[in-house]
Amino acid sequence: MILAAGQGKRMRPLTDNLPKPLLKAGKHALIEYQIFNLARAGFMDIVINHAYLGTMIEEALGNGDQYGVRIHYSPETLVLETAGGIVNAMHLLTNPQQTMPFLVVNGDIYCEFDYTPLRATLDTMQTQAKQRSAHLILVDNPEHHPEGDFSLQHGYVTSAGTKKLTFSGIGLYQSQIFHTVAPGEAAKLAPLLRQAMQNNQVTGEYFSGRWIDVGTPERLQQLDNHLKVQAQS
Numbered sequence: 001m002i003l004a005a006g007q008g009k010r011m012r013p014l015t016d017n018l019p020k021p022l023l024k025a026g027k028h029a030l031i032e033y034q035i036f037n038l039a040r041a042g043f044m045d046i047v048i049n050h051a052y053l054g055t056m057i058e059e060a061l062g063n064g065d066q067y068g069v070r071i072h073y074s075p076e077t078l079v080l081e082t083a084g085g086i087v088n089a090m091h092l093l094t095n096p097q098q099t100m101p102f103l104v105v106n107g108d109i110y111c112e113f114d115y116t117p118l119r120a121t122l123d124t125m126q127t128q129a130k131q132r133s134a135h136l137i138l139v140d141n142p143e144h145h146p147e148g149d150f151s152l153q154h155g156y157v158t159s160a161g162t163k164k165l166t167f168s169g170i171g172l173y174q175s176q177i178f179h180t181v182a183p184g185e186a187a188k189l190a191p192l193l194r195q196a197m198q199n200n201q202v203t204g205e206y207f208s209g210r211w212i213d214v215g216t217p218e219r220l221q222q223l224d225n226h227l228k229v230q231a232q233s
Contacts, residue, residue: 001048001104004050005051008052019054022056025220025223032067045070051079080186113209115170118135138152138204148165177196
């Protein structure tokens with residue numbers, strides 16, 4: 001699942017008439033880089049939620065044929081936040097007969113992380129459903145978020161610890177971690193993760209490569225410059 005329902009208020013005026021995931025850096029829209037990465041890793045069924053100017057996302061991406069994937073949409077009329085948006089799309093992510101863990105990524109990040117190994121992690125999580133609720137990718141703290149989010153200790157993610165890393169917006173989840181969130185309810189993801197961390201049910205890994213939270217016009221410009229230089233090299 002790609003999360004693409006945010007309004008991108010910090011990106012204004014760029015997002016006055018365009019949803020943030022469709023902003024371009026280099027030759028492609030932000031959300032397209034995520035689709036390319038997922039397709040390369042063999043994730044062929046992709047769910048995208050949207051709200052603000054969401055029909056533009058559907059018109060731009062279509063059913064996924066142009067990327068070699070199948071795209072399913074989960075529209076939201078209310079802002080449901082991260083956890084609420086995932087719950088709203090749960091019927092597209094899994095089914096009651098065979099509950100499977102799934103991958104969720106933010107649509108407004110640029111990351112050169114290879115998703116391929118996460119397929120094996122998903123298989124492992126399937127056999128450890130009661131012991132492992134989530135698996136998070138953590139990165140170095142960017143300048144705009146120096147305090148970080150969570151610590152990584154012996155393969156487990158915790159909200160304790162002094163050396164904090166930043167949650168990349170890339171995570172694997174069991175559906176049960178969302179059981180307290182009702183369909184149509186707005187809910188944030190962080191409190192659910194912290195609760196699972198208290199029960200030692202959240203594992204993680206560290207990624208040292210390029211990751212950018214494209215949250216401002218300045219960071220979008222920096223990414224655009226990087227990609228143009230990369231294309232010329």
